[in-house]
Amino acid sequence: MIAAIERSGKGAAGPLSPDMLRRMHGYWRAANYLSVGQIYLRANPLLDRPLEIGDVKTRLLGHWGTTPGLNLIYVHLNRLIVEHDLDMIAVIGPGHGGPGIVANTYLEGSYTETYPAIERSRGGMDRLFRQFSWPGGIPSHVAPETPGSIHEGGELGYSLAHAYGAAFDNPDLIVACVIGDGEAETGALAASWHSNKFLNPPRDGAVLPILHLNGFKIANPTVLARIGREELTELMHGYGHEPFFVTGDDPDIVHQSLAATLDTVLERIRAIQATARNGLPDNGRPRWPMIVLETPKGWTGPKVVDGKPVQGTWRAHQVPIADFTDPEHLRQLEQWLLSYRADELFDPSGKFREEYASLAPTGHRRMGSNPHANGGALLRPLALPDFRDHAVTVPEAGGVKAAATAVLGDFLRETMALNLDAANFRLFGPDETASNRLQAVYDVTGKAWMAETAAVDEHLDRNGRVMEVLSEHLCQGWLEGYLLTGRHGLFSCYEAFVHIVDSMLNQHAKWLKVSDGIPWRRPIASLNYLLTSHVWRQDHNGLSHQDPGFIDHVANKTAGVARIYLPPDANCLLSVADHCLRSRNYVNVIVAGKQPEWQWLGIDDAVRHCTAGAGVWNFASDAGEPDVVMACAGDVPTLETMAAVMLLRENIPNIRIRVVNVVDLMVLQPQSEHPHGLDDRAFEALFTVDRPVIFAFHGYPSLVHKLTYKRPNHANIHVRGFKEEGTTTTPFDMVVLNDLDRYRLALDAVERVPRLRHLIPNARAQYWTAIERHKLYIAEHGDDLPEINDWRWIR
Amino acid sequence: MIAAIERSGKGAAGPLSPDMLRRMHGYWRAANYLSVGQIYLRANPLLDRPLEIGDVKTRLLGHWGTTPGLNLIYVHLNRLIVEHDLDMIAVIGPGHGGPGIVANTYLEGSYTETYPAIERSRGGMDRLFRQFSWPGGIPSHVAPETPGSIHEGGELGYSLAHAYGAAFDNPDLIVACVIGDGEAETGALAASWHSNKFLNPPRDGAVLPILHLNGFKIANPTVLARIGREELTELMHGYGHEPFFVTGDDPDIVHQSLAATLDTVLERIRAIQATARNGLPDNGRPRWPMIVLETPKGWTGPKVVDGKPVQGTWRAHQVPIADFTDPEHLRQLEQWLLSYRADELFDPSGKFREEYASLAPTGHRRMGSNPHANGGALLRPLALPDFRDHAVTVPEAGGVKAAATAVLGDFLRETMALNLDAANFRLFGPDETASNRLQAVYDVTGKAWMAETAAVDEHLDRNGRVMEVLSEHLCQGWLEGYLLTGRHGLFSCYEAFVHIVDSMLNQHAKWLKVSDGIPWRRPIASLNYLLTSHVWRQDHNGLSHQDPGFIDHVANKTAGVARIYLPPDANCLLSVADHCLRSRNYVNVIVAGKQPEWQWLGIDDAVRHCTAGAGVWNFASDAGEPDVVMACAGDVPTLETMAAVMLLRENIPNIRIRVVNVVDLMVLQPQSEHPHGLDDRAFEALFTVDRPVIFAFHGYPSLVHKLTYKRPNHANIHVRGFKEEGTTTTPFDMVVLNDLDRYRLALDAVERVPRLRHLIPNARAQYWTAIERHKLYIAEHGDDLPEINDWRWIR
Numbered sequence A, B: 001m002i003a004a005i006e007r008s009g010k011g012a013a014g015p016l017s018p019d020m021l022r023r024m025h026g027y028w029r030a031a032n033y034l035s036v037g038q039i040y041l042r043a044n045p046l047l048d049r050p051l052e053i054g055d056v057k058t059r060l061l062g063h064w065g066t067t068p069g070l071n072l073i074y075v076h077l078n079r080l081i082v083e084h085d086l087d088m089i090a091v092i093g094p095g096h097g098g099p100g101i102v103a104n105t106y107l108e109g110s111y112t113e114t115y116p117a118i119e120r121s122r123g124g125m126d127r128l129f130r131q132f133s134w135p136g137g138i139p140s141h142v143a144p145e146t147p148g149s150i151h152e153g154g155e156l157g158y159s160l161a162h163a164y165g166a167a168f169d170n171p172d173l174i175v176a177c178v179i180g181d182g183e184a185e186t187g188a189l190a191a192s193w194h195s196n197k198f199l200n201p202p203r204d205g206a207v208l209p210i211l212h213l214n215g216f217k218i219a220n221p222t223v224l225a226r227i228g229r230e231e232l233t234e235l236m237h238g239y240g241h242e243p244f245f246v247t248g249d250d251p252d253i254v255h256q257s258l259a260a261t262l263d264t265v266l267e268r269i270r271a272i273q274a275t276a277r278n279g280l281p282d283n284g285r286p287r288w289p290m291i292v293l294e295t296p297k298g299w300t301g302p303k304v305v306d307g308k309p310v311q312g313t314w315r316a317h318q319v320p321i322a323d324f325t326d327p328e329h330l331r332q333l334e335q336w337l338l339s340y341r342a343d344e345l346f347d348p349s350g351k352f353r354e355e356y357a358s359l360a361p362t363g364h365r366r367m368g369s370n371p372h373a374n375g376g377a378l379l380r381p382l383a384l385p386d387f388r389d390h391a392v393t394v395p396e397a398g399g400v401k402a403a404a405t406a407v408l409g410d411f412l413r414e415t416m417a418l419n420l421d422a423a424n425f426r427l428f429g430p431d432e433t434a435s436n437r438l439q440a441v442y443d444v445t446g447k448a449w450m451a452e453t454a455a456v457d458e459h460l461d462r463n464g465r466v467m468e469v470l471s472e473h474l475c476q477g478w479l480e481g482y483l484l485t486g487r488h489g490l491f492s493c494y495e496a497f498v499h500i501v502d503s504m505l506n507q508h509a510k511w512l513k514v515s516d517g518i519p520w521r522r523p524i525a526s527l528n529y530l531l532t533s534h535v536w537r538q539d540h541n542g543l544s545h546q547d548p549g550f551i552d553h554v555a556n557k558t559a560g561v562a563r564i565y566l567p568p569d570a571n572c573l574l575s576v577a578d579h580c581l582r583s584r585n586y587v588n589v590i591v592a593g594k595q596p597e598w599q600w601l602g603i604d605d606a607v608r609h610c611t612a613g614a615g616v617w618n619f620a621s622d623a624g625e626p627d628v629v630m631a632c633a634g635d636v637p638t639l640e641t642m643a644a645v646m647l648l649r650e651n652i653p654n655i656r657i658r659v660v661n662v663v664d665l666m667v668l669q670p671q672s673e674h675p676h677g678l679d680d681r682a683f684e685a686l687f688t689v690d691r692p693v694i695f696a697f698h699g700y701p702s703l704v705h706k707l708t709y710k711r712p713n714h715a716n717i718h719v720r721g722f723k724e725e726g727t728t729t730t731p732f733d734m735v736v737l738n739d740l741d742r743y744r745l746a747l748d749a750v751e752r753v754p755r756l757r758h759l760i761p762n763a764r765a766q767y768w769t770a771i772e773r774h775k776l777y778i779a780e781h782g783d784d785l786p787e788i789n790d791w792r793w794i795r
Helices: A002-007 A018-040 A067-084 A098-108 A110-114 A122-131 A159-167 A187-198 A228-238 A251-277 A327-338 A371-377 A404-418 A439-443 A472-484 A496-516 A550-555 A570-582 A603-612 A635-651 A680-687 A701-708 A731-737 A742-752 A754-781 A786-790 B002-007 B018-040 B067-084 B098-108 B110-114 B122-131 B159-167 B187-198 B228-238 B251-277 B327-338 B371-377 B404-418 B439-443 B472-484 B496-516 B550-555 B570-582 B603-612 B635-651 B680-687 B701-708 B731-737 B742-752 B754-781 B786-790
Strands: A087-092 A173-180 A206-212 A241-247 A288-294 A401-403 A425-429 A466-468 A488-494 A527-532 A562-565 A587-591 A596-598 A614-616 A628-633 A657-662 A693-697 A717-720 B087-092 B173-180 B206-212 B241-247 B288-294 B401-403 B425-429 B466-468 B488-494 B527-532 B562-565 B587-591 B596-598 B614-616 B628-633 B657-662 B693-697 B717-720
Touching: A018 A067, A018 A098, A018 A122, A018 A251, A018 A327, A067 A087, A067 A098, A067 A173, A067 A206, A067 A251, A067 A288, A087 A159, A087 A371, A098 A110, A159 A173, A159 A187, A159 A206, A159 A472, A187 A206, A187 A472, A187 B187, A206 A251, A228 A241, A228 A288, A228 B228, A241 A251, A251 A288, A371 A472, A401 A404, A404 A425, A404 A439, A404 A527, A404 A570, A425 A472, A466 A472, A472 A488, A472 A496, A472 A527, A488 A496, A496 A527, A496 A550, A496 A587, A496 B496, A527 A570, A550 A562, A550 A587, A550 A701, A550 B550, A562 A570, A570 A587, A570 A603, A596 A635, A603 A614, A614 A680, A628 A635, A628 A680, A628 A742, A635 A657, A635 A693, A635 A742, A693 A701, A693 A742, A701 A717, A701 B701, A717 A742, A731 A742, A731 A754, A742 A754, B018 B067, B018 B098, B018 B122, B018 B251, B018 B327, B067 B087, B067 B098, B067 B173, B067 B206, B067 B251, B067 B288, B087 B159, B087 B371, B098 B110, B159 B173, B159 B187, B159 B206, B159 B472, B187 B206, B187 B472, B206 B251, B228 B241, B228 B288, B241 B251, B251 B288, B371 B472, B401 B404, B404 B425, B404 B439, B404 B527, B404 B570, B425 B472, B472 B488, B472 B496, B472 B527, B488 B496, B496 B527, B496 B550, B496 B587, B527 B570, B550 B562, B550 B587, B550 B701, B562 B570, B570 B587, B570 B603, B596 B635, B603 B614, B614 B680, B628 B635, B628 B680, B628 B742, B635 B657, B635 B693, B635 B742, B693 B701, B693 B742, B701 B717, B717 B742, B731 B742, B731 B754, B742 B754
Parallel strands: A087 A173, A173 A206, A206 A288, A241 A288, A425 A466, A425 A488, A488 A527, A527 A587, A562 A587, A628 A657, A628 A693, A693 A717, B087 B173, B173 B206, B206 B288, B241 B288, B425 B466, B425 B488, B488 B527, B527 B587, B562 B587, B628 B657, B628 B693, B693 B717
Antiparallel strands: A401 A596, A614 A657, B401 B596, B614 B657
16 A cells, blocks of 8 residues: 555545645645744744845754654644544654744644744744744753653653653553654664553553654764665564555655555554454454654755755754855745745734644644643642551561561552552563562552463563563653653662663753743652662672662752652651652652661651651660761661661760761752751751761762762761672672771771770771671671671660 | 474484584583582582582572573584684673573683682582682672673673674674573663674674573563564564574474574675675675574573472572572472583593583683683774874964864874774764764774665765764773773763763773773773763753763762863863873763864973873963962863953952863872872862862862862862753853853852952942843844953953
8 A cells, every 4th residue: 555655646646635735735834934934033034025144043053854854744643633533642752853843833823822922923923933042942952841742852762662651541642753763773762662562552542653764863874764675664573563654755745645654554553452442352462553754854945055965865954054154045045935935824914824724633632732741730649558557567776677678569559559540650660570579569460561471471461550671761761751641650770770761860850850940831740769679789799780879860960850868767768658659840769678677767757757858866876965976878878877886885885976867868968959958057956066977878978978068067977888899799798898887887986086086996906806707707608697687786 | 494403303413413412412511510509509519429508508699590591502602613713702691690601611621721729620610619609709790700701791781782892893703692582672782783784794703693582581571582483583684684593492402403503604604704705796784694592591490499380480580499498499409400410521520521521612712711802912002193293283372263072083083094904993973973073084984884875975984983873872882892802992972962871881880990800801992982062062952962960970980990081172182082092991081072162272281281180270370379269170161260260350450360270080089089189289289278269160060079078178169060050042151051151250259259358249240240241142142242252361
């Protein structure tokens, strides 16, 4: 069928009547005109008079190359939406083509409803053009400011994962996803095609990938445009898709071909959904359709500039004509603009003529007004069980052991159960949900899986709400798409490997920051990370798995967005998790171990402690001014600190110690830097103004210094943490290798309390004796001294 | 042919004679035995007496599941090497299977030559077993400690990119690359298959991907194992590969099938190379062979433990039998070990019997002794032109403009030219070499490209030495593989998007750190980044492209590895680049802009300045103790600082200013923390002990605070830098938005010099006037005030 369409010549048969073809082509011309206008013009929007150099912006910014293709797709999706009353959004991978999406939302009316100053008139068009890439105006990419978008697309690679995230649990939604052929070379995108093994046709919506093969990146051809149709077809088959090719540079032919193809793929999607939803015979995983749209880069733009080919080459990528000191360039731009015959499309007042405007969908069917793309508007709060019901009973501090994430797992199981009907909560993780001890959720839901199954598999379920795939990129991308369309989720990940999505986190944090300043963008659920299997208990995997730096990365994000929690025990983890799942518009990072560890706080104390963010642990502290503050953040550092306190008390009966535990890392920053920051008086009440502070920290020590550098007692804060020493060894040896062990912390305290100076020689001797004993024991037994693990904190 | 092999039954025809089959099977049993021994045993290595609980390690660590497959592949590659005298290395994607590679290098003798204490005897075997995952022993993964490895494999996804990097410019080398089917789900790996479009058969070696489809990850089936053979075949075709399937769980059949398949694929590889090298007719890009090896996870291990299936399931992933308080488990482990009939394979002294041992290659043909896997041993220094020949003439500071990276481009062109014959230098970048103004290299070499070409393409060349693909993962992975096999390179990248490879950088930095402590690992060329198109000049792309955080990430790496340079102008960039290209075993990050900017130092001054790492710029400073130190690091901050100094001098004639520029960021750290750190006296000589320091910084301000927190004058250091404010706006507005502009810096100085306190009200008024004027101008003109760009620094 495709071949037939391609063979057909001008005016050949196709689903579009001649009048419809004419009007759609007009609509496309209008979108292209408005796109060029945005890139170039600061005045004279309707070309009422000859173009002058003063009409052209001084700084020419924008990406023309991808834009006409995006405009074409938008116009054709509009037809499909109108004809079939579709609930559809578009994810625009080539987000650099900002002017195209702005133009289309303007033409359909969404833009003006969102930004009333940009009227659908001559004056509005003038402002529309001028604001683009203009200081104080709008960015050049599709961005949070763009109505209908859930995807920035400045950093390439995440469109398809976002599209799947949006489609999950939205059975009536179709997510059209335009993928640039440049973007398709990235790792994240290359992996994303396999997302179709995790989308369940009865429960989830459909994703329609449209690979826009315009052939070039900034300076090179794209790989997928140069492997031939046969190989590309096999690649798509291998990814589980049926490709439909639309190719050409003759608009009439491409219009008919694209329209016919869209009709076909919609039919396929509906057939797949009907089969799956109506109990028809199950043929296994469906082969979902996708479209390859092969049109020239910078289509309808200048063919040749300064004697060099532009249209259909990489030279069309950004601004095809520049340097308007050359009058020939100005003339060429004018010809280009005139070629769209805007006077046929807009009336003299600048209003889009009704014969074209009427092609657009109306109301929420317009992609620029679809509420799924402003997910906060659809957000329903998560139903949360009382986390106190899952608390560990702690008869006395250090009196009982529990695996924190397993306790959380019980809470998550109940959360999952409570929200099964609402279908708005999922867990995401790279094959590690059970390894991270959250497997209790499998009591109420399984792992999503549409591929083949075998008898030995466990918990695989087409309706599963746990998303496991060995790709942190997919976990993150799916979750982002899910959140941005108004749902909730949690990503549990090995701490070291969450760095794989550093750059995705950047982009999401930027999105949240910008959205916060856009009144019509409603708040969405926070992006919640549970980092477990953390640096201090990767002793079996070794150095490659030992890296606590993700919290450093997040701490660089804007204070309005970044939240970091280091709960010291299971009850604190419960309290923190409950808080995070209720929060909006944040990136919450929770770091918590999965190993059975000693517990410190009963649930009421845990709630009070986590609410304050940091506090003196009175049960382990002496009243009044201490000799030394033993501070800690993180579960393993807390354990070592408590053990150090015990050692100090045993050996120095009259020592006065204050134990301060920090759960919410951002309390360390001044209030001027972060809303969670303690005011200076509260900070001093914890850390004193002049006493030595021995701070045992989960991550790199410098992070504490960075957060506290403005604090009065900063010079006295002595931090121990990870210093990049690791290997496959025992858990206790890990803290020894990094000088975070109890013996070292105790010695640190003795060395820094002036009145204990006389004890230093003896303390050092004791320290070295303990370390030597440890080293000898592990070399002989391959495991830690029993006392390390049997230890109990005693007051 | 494959089908025929699969149909054949036991003892069916195949390339292996019955005796060869028996011996190879014995060799495999030996490797498996040694693998299980490493995971479990701390004594009784040859099972001379019944296994006792005391013989078993207390902490059982390791990954059994992937290991028998790795052992099988190793034994079969050995046969191929011996029969064809191949120069071959293996990259082991499932690096968790450490015991397998250790076992094989031990069996072939490489291990003992590298580590003489691990003799090929009973005692050696005892130590071999005990050291594995033992404190002070060896890590559980394939690691720098493992002979023959260039790949850790703890973090999954990078094996295939490393393999291609190793193969480039090594025409006689074959790189076998084992890819786990779990790893295959990652983004980096999914993109890596397309590397075959960048490998040139006459010039480069061959990569033989072996996808080990053992079906399961930690807890789930793998995607590629559950899409059926047809889809997997199409996927590989789509990636440009011809797959050959080897499937089964009967060792005899699999041995014959794998041997036959290896013969076939080697024949294919040689045919491809012969065609390309001997001027035979060019059929375009070859379809390279690859192997899909489908064998049970944990093959030859226990089938059922505690009533649950283990072999062939995810339960075989790590340690299949644990908890030896159950005596049945001990018996089962003993049976498992005995099943390999080690007494047939090793003589009573523990020596591997000659009839098996003789199957291994010898000397450098052994994969554990191949010098390519210890690249430093093959490293030849790069021939470098005199960078002074490319210097910008700077008649006076601020007297001339130059685009720093374009100047570097000239130097790189000469470097490329000088090393064309040695064929050991390449540039890597995601489609941005020209965008980053390094296009002068195209005078001497093109961009590697084996896919289709079109008339409009420029600089594509099968023999090109510039590697461009829109995947930072591939650029990084290829470069790592290239460096680890003893060559040189530079990765130029947009600053914001280099975060995509944060996690790869972590793993490479860890590799370098560990290698530094391994005497037989020879130093390799440093991993050099040029981060350009940086945060301050992404004004046209906006916030998504604005992120200077990569240097924070690198600053967390160990001081022995991390180097960060912020050259303020073109001549400093030349000096720094020359230094980096000569260095070994570092990660060098250079941040430099590509826009034409004012130049400050002549080449001799630049060399002196860069050698010192930081210095007073006397030409801009007053002699003696200053009122204020105006410090800067980075090209844009330096420009703004110089402009601020001019403003201050114009307005406050008697002000005493010292300008300090920092090129090598690590000089800020104390010497105790970093070898580049200035000693405290030198630091004080620059920054004073008590004067206010206004520090204009390229990145996040907190990085300077973090590096200087131990410095005496730290409390007086006031840092301006990126505070996450950005959008599409003018270049100068970017610095204004982040309070890094000249007006703000000048005001900062006035506000902090006590004797100028009386001037503060007036200075603030002037500041606001300037900012308002700027804002009004850009809102009206869409571009910066002419004076911003026309500015010249005057003393």
